[in-house]
Amino acid sequence: MSAARKKPAPPDMGGVADDWNRLATMRQQEHATPAEPAPAAPAQPASAPQAEPEKTRRSWYVDKAAAEAFQAAVDDIHHATRAPKHEVASRLLRAAAEHADGVSDAIKHEYHA
Numbered sequence: 001m002s003a004a005r006k007k008p009a010p011p012d013m014g015g016v017a018d019d020w021n022r023l024a025t026m027r028q029q030e031h032a033t034p035a036e037p038a039p040a041a042p043a044q045p046a047s048a049p050q051a052e053p054e055k056t057r058r059s060w061y062v063d064k065a066a067a068e069a070f071q072a073a074v075d076d077i078h079h080a081t082r083a084p085k086h087e088v089a090s091r092l093l094r095a096a097a098e099h100a101d102g103v104s105d106a107i108k109h110e111y112h113a
Helices: 016-030 064-081 085-098 102-110
Strands: none
Touching: 064 085, 085 102
Protein backbone atom coordinates (compact mmCIF):
# COMPACT_ATOMS: atom_id res chain seq x y z
CA MET A 1 0.00 0.00 0.00
CA SER A 2 1.41 3.38 -0.92
CA ALA A 3 0.52 6.56 0.83
CA ALA A 4 0.78 9.90 -0.92
CA ARG A 5 3.52 12.00 0.58
CA LYS A 6 3.08 15.65 1.36
CA LYS A 7 5.48 17.94 -0.41
CA PRO A 8 7.70 19.81 2.05
CA ALA A 9 6.99 23.50 2.47
CA PRO A 10 9.42 25.74 0.57
CA PRO A 11 12.11 27.38 2.72
CA ASP A 12 11.41 30.83 4.11
CA MET A 13 13.53 33.20 2.01
CA GLY A 14 12.04 36.37 3.50
CA GLY A 15 15.23 37.55 5.18
CA VAL A 16 17.47 37.03 2.14
CA ALA A 17 16.40 40.24 0.42
CA ASP A 18 16.92 42.23 3.63
CA ASP A 19 20.42 40.78 4.09
CA TRP A 20 21.27 41.40 0.44
CA ASN A 21 20.13 45.04 0.62
CA ARG A 22 22.08 45.59 3.85
CA LEU A 23 25.23 44.09 2.29
CA ALA A 24 24.80 46.13 -0.91
CA THR A 25 24.47 49.33 1.14
CA MET A 26 27.60 48.51 3.12
CA ARG A 27 29.59 47.89 -0.08
CA GLN A 28 28.39 51.17 -1.60
CA GLN A 29 29.47 53.04 1.53
CA GLU A 30 32.92 51.40 1.39
CA HIS A 31 33.48 52.64 -2.13
CA ALA A 32 31.85 56.06 -1.80
CA THR A 33 34.18 59.04 -1.70
CA PRO A 34 33.58 61.35 1.26
CA ALA A 35 32.18 64.77 0.43
CA GLU A 36 34.61 66.48 2.79
CA PRO A 37 37.99 65.28 3.96
CA ALA A 38 37.99 64.10 7.54
CA PRO A 39 39.56 66.56 9.98
CA ALA A 40 43.08 65.71 11.01
CA ALA A 41 43.30 63.92 14.32
CA PRO A 42 45.11 65.85 17.04
CA ALA A 43 48.57 64.57 17.85
CA GLN A 44 48.64 62.23 20.82
CA PRO A 45 51.29 62.51 23.49
CA ALA A 46 54.06 59.90 23.25
CA SER A 47 52.87 58.21 26.45
CA ALA A 48 49.33 57.61 25.16
CA PRO A 49 48.78 54.18 23.59
CA GLN A 50 48.18 54.29 19.86
CA ALA A 51 44.79 53.20 18.62
CA GLU A 52 44.78 50.12 16.43
CA PRO A 53 44.33 51.02 12.74
CA GLU A 54 40.97 50.39 11.14
CA LYS A 55 40.79 47.08 9.31
CA THR A 56 38.89 46.11 6.18
CA ARG A 57 38.36 43.19 3.84
CA ARG A 58 38.94 43.28 0.10
CA SER A 59 38.36 40.73 -2.60
CA TRP A 60 40.32 40.55 -5.86
CA TYR A 61 40.25 38.06 -8.70
CA VAL A 62 43.89 37.01 -9.11
CA ASP A 63 46.00 34.26 -10.60
CA LYS A 64 45.81 31.15 -8.40
CA ALA A 65 49.59 30.81 -8.16
CA ALA A 66 49.93 34.43 -7.03
CA ALA A 67 47.28 33.97 -4.33
CA GLU A 68 48.94 30.79 -3.11
CA ALA A 69 52.37 32.46 -3.04
CA PHE A 70 50.94 35.37 -1.03
CA GLN A 71 49.24 32.97 1.41
CA ALA A 72 52.45 30.96 1.78
CA ALA A 73 54.43 34.13 2.51
CA VAL A 74 51.87 35.22 5.13
CA ASP A 75 51.94 31.78 6.76
CA ASP A 76 55.74 31.54 6.75
CA ILE A 77 56.22 34.98 8.31
CA HIS A 78 53.39 34.41 10.80
CA HIS A 79 54.87 31.10 11.96
CA ALA A 80 58.41 32.52 12.13
CA THR A 81 57.46 35.66 14.05
CA ARG A 82 54.10 34.78 15.65
CA ALA A 83 52.91 38.24 14.54
CA PRO A 84 49.17 38.37 13.82
CA LYS A 85 48.35 37.36 10.25
CA HIS A 86 46.52 40.64 9.60
CA GLU A 87 49.72 42.52 10.46
CA VAL A 88 51.84 40.28 8.24
CA ALA A 89 49.40 40.64 5.32
CA SER A 90 49.24 44.42 5.81
CA ARG A 91 53.01 44.76 5.72
CA LEU A 92 53.32 42.55 2.64
CA LEU A 93 50.67 44.60 0.83
CA ARG A 94 52.45 47.85 1.78
CA ALA A 95 55.75 46.43 0.50
CA ALA A 96 54.05 45.47 -2.77
CA ALA A 97 52.50 48.94 -3.06
CA GLU A 98 55.95 50.51 -2.65
CA HIS A 99 57.02 48.64 -5.81
CA ALA A 100 53.91 49.55 -7.84
CA ASP A 101 55.85 51.78 -10.26
CA GLY A 102 58.22 48.97 -11.19
CA VAL A 103 55.33 46.54 -11.66
CA SER A 104 53.50 49.10 -13.78
CA ASP A 105 56.56 49.56 -16.00
CA ALA A 106 56.96 45.80 -16.42
CA ILE A 107 53.30 45.40 -17.37
CA LYS A 108 53.52 48.28 -19.85
CA HIS A 109 56.48 46.60 -21.56
CA GLU A 110 54.64 43.26 -21.73
CA TYR A 111 51.42 44.64 -23.17
CA HIS A 112 52.89 47.32 -25.41
CA ALA A 113 55.92 45.49 -26.73
